[in-house]
Amino acid sequence: MAKRTIVTDYLARVEGEGAMTVQLDGDRVEHVELRIFEPPRFFEAFLRGRSFREAPDITARICGICPVAYQTSAINAMESLCGVEVPEPIRMLRRLLYCGEWIESHALHVYMLHAPDFLGYESAIELARDAPAAVERGLALKRTGNDLMTLVGGREIHPINVRVGGFYRVPTKPELRELVESLERAREAALDTVRWTAGFEFPERIVDCDLVALEQPDEYAIERGRIRSSAGLDLAPSEYDEHFEELHVERSNALQSQLRGGGTYLCGPLARYSLGSAELSPLAREAAAEVGLGDECRDPFRSIVVRSVELVHACDESLRLIEAYEPPDHPAVQVDPVAGTGYGVSEAPRGLLYHRYRLDADGTILDAKIVPPTSQNQLAIEDDLRDVVARNSRLEDDVLRRLCEQTIRNYDPCISCATHFLDLQVERK
Amino acid sequence: MTRTVVIGIGNPLRGDDAAGVVAAEHLRPRVPEGVEVVSCSEEPSRLMEAWEGADRVLLVDTVASGAAAGTLHRFDAGEEAVPARTFRSSTHAIGIADTIELARALGRLPRRVRVYGIEAGSFETGSSLTPAVESAVAFLVKDVLADLEEERCTSAR
Numbered sequence: 001m002a003k004r005t006i007v008t009d010y011l012a013r014v015e016g017e018g019a020m021t022v023q024l025d026g027d028r029v030e031h032v033e034l035r036i037f038e039p040p041r042f043f044e045a046f047l048r049g050r051s052f053r054e055a056p057d058i059t060a061r062i063c064g065i066c067p068v069a070y071q072t073s074a075i076n077a078m079e080s081l082c083g084v085e086v087p088e089p090i091r092m093l094r095r096l097l098y099c100g101e102w103i104e105s106h107a108l109h110v111y112m113l114h115a116p117d118f119l120g121y122e123s124a125i126e127l128a129r130d131a132p133a134a135v136e137r138g139l140a141l142k143r144t145g146n147d148l149m150t151l152v153g154g155r156e157i158h159p160i161n162v163r164v165g166g167f168y169r170v171p172t173k174p175e176l177r178e179l180v181e182s183l184e185r186a187r188e189a190a191l192d193t194v195r196w197t198a199g200f201e202f203p204e205r206i207v208d209c210d211l212v213a214l215e216q217p218d219e220y221a222i223e224r225g226r227i228r229s230s231a232g233l234d235l236a237p238s239e240y241d242e243h244f245e246e247l248h249v250e251r252s253n254a255l256q257s258q259l260r261g262g263g264t265y266l267c268g269p270l271a272r273y274s275l276g277s278a279e280l281s282p283l284a285r286e287a288a289a290e291v292g293l294g295d296e297c298r299d300p301f302r303s304i305v306v307r308s309v310e311l312v313h314a315c316d317e318s319l320r321l322i323e324a325y326e327p328p329d330h331p332a333v334q335v336d337p338v339a340g341t342g343y344g345v346s347e348a349p350r351g352l353l354y355h356r357y358r359l360d361a362d363g364t365i366l367d368a369k370i371v372p373p374t375s376q377n378q379l380a381i382e383d384d385l386r387d388v389v390a391r392n393s394r395l396e397d398d399v400l401r402r403l404c405e406q407t408i409r410n411y412d413p414c415i416s417c418a419t420h421f422l423d424l425q426v427e428r429k
Numbered sequence: 430m431t432r433t434v435v436i437g438i439g440n441p442l443r444g445d446d447a448a449g450v451v452a453a454e455h456l457r458p459r460v461p462e463g464v465e466v467v468s469c470s471e472e473p474s475r476l477m478e479a480w481e482g483a484d485r486v487l488l489v490d491t492v493a494s495g496a497a498a499g500t501l502h503r504f505d506a507g508e509e510a511v512p513a514r515t516f517r518s519s520t521h522a523i524g525i526a527d528t529i530e531l532a533r534a535l536g537r538l539p540r541r542v543r544v545y546g547i548e549a550g551s552f553e554t555g556s557s558l559t560p561a562v563e564s565a566v567a568f569l570v571k572d573v574l575a576d577l578e579e580e581r582c583t584s585a586r
Contacts, residue, residue, distance in 0.1 A: 123527075124527075124531065125527065125530045125531050125534050126534075128531055128534035128535050129534040132534065132535045132536065135531070135534075135535060136535060139473055139474045139477075139531075140474065142472075142473075142474065143472070143474040143475070146472055146474075146475075156470065156472060157470070
């Protein structure tokens, strides 16, 4: 059989800069790799010598889509080391801010980056010409997320109102109530999003790797929780390093994570949903049931439906938090530094985000480790890609390339976070 | 009466990226009566809201096309697509070129759209405008005012 090479230099609709190579000899897949060539960003090194109080603002800069995740994991690490538990109203505000980020990030991915794949468009702009109402709905949803982040976080991108111990200023009840109407509309839009995406055509795919997500009793874990896996791990954040390791591979400026001793795992919406769907809000569960999603979902193509269900949950949860909100007595509690190592985790829109910091007694950061979800998902993405190519190797190059790109976008990779972008090469021998 | 909006786009904390916002500040006290001047982030629905109902919008943004710092670019995007390579989208957001095309597809683009681009020299965090960009902003402000003035004379005729 003729040997062929297919190359896509630049994969669109992902966050950051990366490449993928698929080598085929006839129908046999020889090699699949996800290369991340966005230059290394050295955030962990920037953090050394800085005050522990600066970690949330510095790490927020890693990502313009999920800054709140970075801020939250950093704060969790610092507060747990320093023995501080923030009062409930502060925790609820953090969760509310985080819901804003989920709404913004999921709306962007579902409508602008991912839906065009299923509907056969090159971009959201083409989609907008044929389905303006859907795209308007996506933009309105995203906007609601932005508005929530602006109010609670002080700014829609890279919030400035977040600190170790709480906030600089907390919103008043009337300020939050102003968001209720737009959140109610967003919740309806999210329900429509579930029905819309569930109507797409899905190739049958199941991934069987381990799923890893946070778990928190009685809530869909977002801003805190223990690390759980489908294989039965149940870990405190401080035990993460004992069970997961990062490997450096030459082709990538991102480290790749695996289970210690070998083993691929996946975090993100599929993992969260499969491990925690029982904790979704009743409305989100109903929406999932209405479209036949079941209690778990291991189909990466259907991750778009899961994200949509999470959009319903995030809107619903925001409304619940606003309804229950009583401003805290003080916007922040005092946090005094403690020498030692602090561990923090939270559920970024793309999955588990782990931070570890070592501090000296005056709170200077001695070293830092940050493991973003996309680094953790790289091996799972490569495995899935290998299998998709193996099953579809007879497809024409262009069709196969599109399928490969879609397979990658199923994971909403944030390559900037993992360093860290994507162009696609399919080489056939 | 036709409604005209001038929108300055940029991040005041990122060196020359602030040029659009700085230009908007210079323009605000000097534009003809009835012209609105706003500063705005790139967030697509915010931009569309800022020009909602306007017949004419003038956008000022920083560009990185590889030309010398301070080079001024001008495009009419009411009928033609914005050159996406000049106004590159950020990897994390929908950039201004995408927003214009998205708005066009949605029927939410004003009839007349002029985009002014200032070639940036540096995006260094916390620094002020580089001298080349600072003087380019002064030229651009004159340019925009001349465009607005010309329009007023034309419509008064």
